Amino acid sequence: xxxxxxxxxxxxxxxxxxxxxxxxxxxxxxxxxxxxxxxxxxxxxxxxxxxxxxxxxxxxxxxxxxxxxxxxxxxxxxxxxxxxxxxxxxxxxxxxxxxxxxxxxxxxxxxxxxxxxxxxxxxxxxxxxxxxxxxxxxxxxxxxxxxxxxxxxxxxxxxxxxxxxxxxxxxxxxxxxxxxxxxxxxxxxxxxxxxxxxxxxxxxxxxxxxxxxxxxxxxxxxxxxxxxxxxxxxxxxxxxxxxxxxxxxxxxxxxxxxxxxxxxxxxxxxxxxxxxx
Amino acid sequence: xxxxxxxxxxxxxxxxxxxxxxxxxxxxxxxxxxxxxxxxxxxxxxxxxxxxxxxxxxxxxxxxxxxxxxxxxxxxxxxxxxxxxxxxxxxxxxxxxxxxxxxx
Numbered sequence: 001x002x003x004x005x006x007x008x009x010x011x012x013x014x015x016x017x018x019x020x021x022x023x024x025x026x027x028x029x030x031x032x033x034x035x036x037x038x039x040x041x042x043x044x045x046x047x048x049x050x051x052x053x054x055x056x057x058x059x060x061x062x063x064x065x066x067x068x069x070x071x072x073x074x075x076x077x078x079x080x081x082x083x084x085x086x087x088x089x090x091x092x093x094x095x096x097x098x099x100x101x102x103x104x105x106x107x108x109x110x111x112x113x114x115x116x117x118x119x120x121x122x123x124x125x126x127x128x129x130x131x132x133x134x135x136x137x138x139x140x141x142x143x144x145x146x147x148x149x150x151x152x153x154x155x156x157x158x159x160x161x162x163x164x165x166x167x168x169x170x171x172x173x174x175x176x177x178x179x180x181x182x183x184x185x186x187x188x189x190x191x192x193x194x195x196x197x198x199x200x201x202x203x204x205x206x207x208x209x210x211x212x213x214x215x216x217x218x219x220x221x222x223x224x225x226x227x228x229x230x231x232x233x234x235x236x237x238x239x240x241x242x243x244x245x246x247x248x249x250x251x252x253x254x255x256x257x258x259x260x261x262x263x264x265x266x267x268x269x270x271x272x273x274x275x276x277x
Numbered sequence: 278x279x280x281x282x283x284x285x286x287x288x289x290x291x292x293x294x295x296x297x298x299x300x301x302x303x304x305x306x307x308x309x310x311x312x313x314x315x316x317x318x319x320x321x322x323x324x325x326x327x328x329x330x331x332x333x334x335x336x337x338x339x340x341x342x343x344x345x346x347x348x349x350x351x352x353x354x355x356x357x358x359x360x361x362x363x364x365x366x367x368x369x370x371x372x373x374x375x376x377x378x379x380x381x
Contacts, residue, residue, distance in 0.1 A: 077368055080364065080365045109361075110365070110368065111362060111365045111366060111367065111368075111370075112356075112361050112362055113361055113362045113363070113364055113365045114361045114362070114363060114364070115364065115365075116361070116365070117361050139370065140369070140370040141354065141370035141371065141372045141373075142354050142355055142356050142370055142371060142372065142373055142374040143356060143370050144351075144355065145351070145352070145355040145356065145357070146355065146356040146357070146358060146359060149359055150359065150361060172351065173347050173348050173351060174348045174351035174352060174355065199296070200347075203285070206283060206284065206285050206286075207283045238295065239285060239286055239287055239295075240286045240287065241286060
C-alpha cells in the first residue's frame, strides 16, 4: 500500500532507511525542523540546517523515488532563547520560497515555560502573516497534557486562524479530545516506548474514526522506527479493517493536510512506483 | 453483524487469541522490573522516587474496573497544572510529574 510519512527526521537516518521505506510503499516524506540533540550556538547553525533540509535531503530522497517536503522553525527545545528565536525567524524568511518548504514547524513547547510559549506565538504569527501551514509538537510524557492544553488555548486566541491548517502532532489518549474538538488535525506518533504504540494507534482510530487523523513514525536519532507506518498498516489488517480505511489514515489524510500548501503535489498513482536503487 | 461505533472489529475470543501472548510478555516484564527493584544492592524502598510512587498508583488504576483505564493512567503521570513554568529546568521529561520539583 502506498503511504505518506508525514513526520520523519531523515537527516538523522541512513540512506538504507530511505530504501526500506521506498520498498514498503512510501511515496513522500515531510520533515519538520527539530532539535539536533544539542543546542545550536548561533543562527548560522540553523542556516546550514535549513540548507540541508531544502537542498541535500530532497535529492537524497529522490534517489529512491520519494518526494521530500520540509518545515522550518526553531525547535521547542531551543525555544527558551527568545532572541535566538527572532534571529532564526529572520533566517527562515529566505528559505520560504524553496520548492519543498510547506510550512512552519515543528513548533510548540518542551517544558512548557513562559519563554517557550512566547517563541511559539512568534512562530504562529510569522506563519499566519505568510499564509504558511503550521505543524505543532506537543510535549513529552508528564508535560503532554499541560502542554497541549496551553498550546490549544494559545492558538484559539489568534484571530483568523483556520484550525484545519494546523497539525497538532504526537497526541495521545488523554489529549486527542481537546485537539479534535477544537477543529485541529492531529498525528499519532508510533514510538517503541514513548508516545503511542502501534496497537494503541489502531485502538484510537477505532474509537475516534479517521477524520483529521494521520499516523507517523517521527523517526530521528533516538529510539524510533522508520517503518512504523507500514507496521501500523499490518496491525490494522490483523484486526480486519478495510483497505479503504487504512489508506485514508496513511495516505489520504496526510495528503489532504499537506496539499493545502500549493507546493505539495503527488504524481498519479501509476507513476508513484518507487525507483529503488 | 453490524459493527458498533468505537468497537474493535474482533470478537472477545479473537482479541484474546491475537493479543494474549504479547500482553502476557509485557506483564511478566513489569513483574521482573518490580522483582529487580526488590533485589537492588541497597534494598531501598523504590517508592521514595516520585516516578515509582506514580507507577504504584498506575498499577492500582489498572486493577480498578471501569472504562478509560488508559486515560486515567495517563493522568496519574501527568502534570495537571495549567500555568507555564517561569523558566526551563531541563531538556528531557521525567516520565512522571513531581510537584516537589517545581522550585523555580
